[in-house]
Amino acid sequence: MSAGTLRIEGLSIQTWRGREPVPLVRDVTLDLHRGEVLALVGASGSGKSLACAGLLGVLPPGTKAAGGRILLDGAEVRPAALRGRAVASVLQAPRTAFNPLRTIRDHAGETLAVAGISGRAGRGAMTEALREVLDAVGLGEDPGVPDLYPFQMSGGMLQRAMIALALLSRAPFLVADEPTTDLDLVAQAGILDLLARLVRTHDLGLLIVTHDFGVVARLADRVAVMEDGRIVETGEAARLFAAPAHPATQALLAAHRALHEVMA
Ligand SMILES: Nc1ncnc2c1ncn2[C@@H]1O[C@H](COP(=O)(O)OP(=O)(O)OP(=O)(O)O)[C@@H](O)[C@H]1O
Numbered sequence: 001m002s003a004g005t006l007r008i009e010g011l012s013i014q015t016w017r018g019r020e021p022v023p024l025v026r027d028v029t030l031d032l033h034r035g036e037v038l039a040l041v042g043a044s045g046s047g048k049s050l051a052c053a054g055l056l057g058v059l060p061p062g063t064k065a066a067g068g069r070i071l072l073d074g075a076e077v078r079p080a081a082l083r084g085r086a087v088a089s090v091l092q093a094p095r096t097a098f099n100p101l102r103t104i105r106d107h108a109g110e111t112l113a114v115a116g117i118s119g120r121a122g123r124g125a126m127t128e129a130l131r132e133v134l135d136a137v138g139l140g141e142d143p144g145v146p147d148l149y150p151f152q153m154s155g156g157m158l159q160r161a162m163i164a165l166a167l168l169s170r171a172p173f174l175v176a177d178e179p180t181t182d183l184d185l186v187a188q189a190g191i192l193d194l195l196a197r198l199v200r201t202h203d204l205g206l207l208i209v210t211h212d213f214g215v216v217a218r219l220a221d222r223v224a225v226m227e228d229g230r231i232v233e234t235g236e237a238a239r240l241f242a243a244p245a246h247p248a249t250q251a252l253l254a255a256h257r258a259l260h261e262v263m264a
Pocket residue numbers: 015024042043044045046047048049050051060061062063211
């Protein structure tokens with residue numbers, strides 16, 4: 001798919017307390033363009049992951065979309081039709097995202113099937129395509145990687161493999177929900193550099209969920225701030241750092257700076 005803009009419009013998600021509906025995500029609207037990084041930030045529980053799950057059509061049990069739509073270049077699409085085709089995802093805990101009984105090559109076959117490109121790709125073409133994306137994520141040196149099982153790989157390698165599978169799907173948009181949280185500092189830096197590079201080389205639109213303003217500073221072009229299920233501020237990353245307008249943004253930045261001073 002070669003769409004240039006992905007829009008989440010008026011997304012609302014709710015749960016229930018007894019029979020009472022409880023809003024968790026309230027009227028969230030976001031635009032993501034190819035070639036840019038949009039960071040979705042906010043305190044724990046503000047609704048970042050649910051908003052992404054709503055976009056991908058994978059809401060957890062006990063929650064339900066209560067309104068909103070997803071648009072690709074202005075045309076409405078069902079989230080289930082986007083997932084793995086126009087929008088790929090990279091999740092927080094790579095180990096849980098892989099089937100432990102299947103090799104990276106098996107996962108690649110599934111990714112191509114979901115993306116609807118398996119028919120055209122015979123085994124040889126698939127091997128070549130997999131080699132290409134493993135190269136792109138820095139896993140190309142060891143020819144044995146496609147035949148590894150998840151338990152034979154480190155967390156950093158698995159996260160790279162998940163990004164490789166996202167590239168294999170040729171989805172123009174990537175949702176990364178705290179993709180470095182489970183990794184050590186060196187692996188974190190490697191994954192962030194890799195994502196930044198792929199946004200440029202593959203013209204990806206990257207929506208990255210994070211509570212780390214260090215990640216925002218390093219990667220983001222634009223930032224959207226969530227509080228209590230709502231987007232309370234959006235803006236260019238540089239502007240937001242220099243002049244945060246909403247108290248929630250100010251509090252997140254103050255917390256980041258306090259932590260930074262302690263660590264310095
Ligand atoms: N399956 C569920 N059923 C009911 N409530 C849920 C469910 N999943 C999440 N919630 C609630 O929805 C709200 C938003 O959760 P969400 O996981 O989106 O927050 P978040 O901003 O991603 O937080 P974190 O940064 O800690 O991951 C929270 O109050 C959470 O308790």
